[in-house]
Amino acid sequence: MTARERAGALWRRLTWTWDPASEHESGDAIVRNLWLHWFPAKVARQSASWNYSLWLGAASAILFLILNVTGLLLMFFYVPSTEHAYGSMKDLDYAVTLGWLLRNQHRWAAHAMVAVVFLHMARVFFTGAYRGQRAWNWLVGLALLLATLLASFTGYLLPWDQLAFWAVTVGTNIAREAPLIGEWIRFVLLGGSEIGQNALLRFYVLHIFFLPAIIWILFAYHMWRVRRDGGLAAVEPIRQARSVQPKATPATKSYSLFGLTRGTSVVVRSSTELEEQDEVFASPNLTRRLALVFLIVFNLTLLWSLLANAPLEEAANPAVTPNPAKAPWYFLWLQELVASTTIPIGGLRISGGLIGGIVVPGILLLVAAIWPWLDGSPAGNEGVWFPRRRLRQNLVFTLVFAIIIALILMDIFLRGPYWHLYWPGTSWPAMPRTL
Amino acid sequence: MKATRRWFLGAVGKGSVALAFVVQLAAAARAFLPNVLYEPLKRFKLKQPDQYPQGYTFDADRRLFVVRDQERFHVISAVCTHLGCTVQWRQDEFACPCHGSRFSTDGTVIAGPAPRPLPWYEVSLSPDGFLEVDSAQEVARGFSFTPPRAKA
Secondary structure: OOHHHHHHHHHHHHOOOOOOOOHHHHHHHHHOOOOOOOOOOEEEOOOOOHHHHOOHHHHHHHHHHHHHHHHHHHOOOOOOOOOOHHHHHHHHHHOOOOHHHHHHHHHHHHHHHHHHHHHHHHHHHHOOOOOHHHHHHHHHHHHHHHHHHHHHHHHHHOOOEHHHHHHHHHHHHHHHOOOOOHHHHHHHHHOOOOOOHHHHHHHHHHHHHHHHHHHHHHHHHHHHHHHHOOOOHHHHHHHHHOOOOOOOOOOOOOOOHHHHHHOOOOOHHHHOOOOHHHEEEHHHHHHHHHHHHHHHHHHHHHHHHHHOOOOOOOEOOOOOOOOOOOOOHHHHHHHHHHHHOOEEEOOEEEOHHHHHHHHHHHHHHHHHHHHHHHOOOOOOOOOOOOOHHHHHHHHHHHHHHHHHHHHHHHHHHOEOHHHOEOOOOOOOOOOOOOO | OOOOHHHHHHHHHHHHHHHHHHHHHHHHHHOOOOOOOOOOOOEEEOOOHHHOOOEEEEEOOOOEEEEEEOOEEEEEEOEOOOOOOEOEEOOOOEEOOOOOOEEOOOOOEEEOOOOOOOOEEEEEEOOOOOEEEEEEEEEOOOOOEOOOOOOO
């Protein structure tokens, strides 16, 4: 083989045709390609549909990819020290060529990821896609949601501005409210009893390594489960229409192409229940759409970053709390909860930090986690949006979602200095930002 | 399975290697509890008593209020007992910007989510004539300290 031929073979292995001429070429693109081999060779038409999934899961994964790349680049310009962190932000905004764009895109992609992950969760709920054997993947999804929120939290601490400092203060004081081990948790999180260099460094390492690593691992597992569970729940109505019960996995260890043709490989398990007209080749039907979603998501975050600058408050100042001090929008409902759930019992007052900061979110998370087993709606309504027979379940979810959104909107628009309620139209008193 | 000598010695061998592994993990985790803290001391000096005006004076570095009433002094923490934001003095009450807690002039909770009153700290006079506060030492509300008149 000449060097030219060898280069050609390598090129073919790393790329693929977006317009395969034959089914053979289609299948080959998936199985032999480094980037695509984790896709199934064929997917159900419904799984790839725009209307069913809205591609929200894919969009959140793409946002996470954007966050990884922009984040890695930001690491060249950021110093995780209480003395230099804020200066790094100013450098990015004013001294580094297009540094502002990098920072904007990282911040806005993070906000978008939190939003899209919540919407993805709503989609999975409204289509009943967490039922039956998919319950386990619902739990993995909840873990991903938590990891996403923690990644955002640790992320906006790093600029070491007023938002960061007071978020660490409030966040670790909520942790302190945990019974018995609270003080200890706070001590470990901060690496001391006061907020300083240790705390920044700990949150930095969590943000740039541990949380992304956890998200990547869970993401891979999430995807693997989707395939194990026979694709998106959108295939369930087709399965029922074909009235084929899922077959037990044939006893085989073969993951090979031979197993694929014999129908004895685990991958084949679900697709054997679907018929040929239900499925399309992943290449190009999935790959093209994925590329399109990538371009749309990337360009939207880019556009957003061109139109609005990432927030940056004054440098961290332990003496002065901004008035009002508001968390980013996705934590505002929790801020409202901690501010309003202190309960007096006799002479004792149980802090809102414990009730609204730990107990209520804990209960919400627990209920969400066991919901697949609480859900008593009749089976056979999976993979369809808002089926009539799941009206009650969907109403409960909508109500909780609506309350959270209402609290967020209320805190954005109506909470003013000293956390007072100011109705729209009334003006807030001017508050000095510094002493 | 028969508990032979060979099995026993094998189990002890593998078990001790596994134990060493676990202990090493625990040892690595222990490093995250710092043994030395480079933090401000809990006991510190403020200014000389004469440098404080009558009423409430905010000390930004120490996050507390020095209250002077004629020649009597007391010190109230400015850290909200709810989730730790810095409260502000508003002529007749303390108010917290984060979650809306309000405290009366002596630190009693009037409104909002704060679970406890603002703590008062022990005040004394250092040998070289400065007010000295021990923020590890809470005192009852109503505490006051009158610095002895310096000999002219």
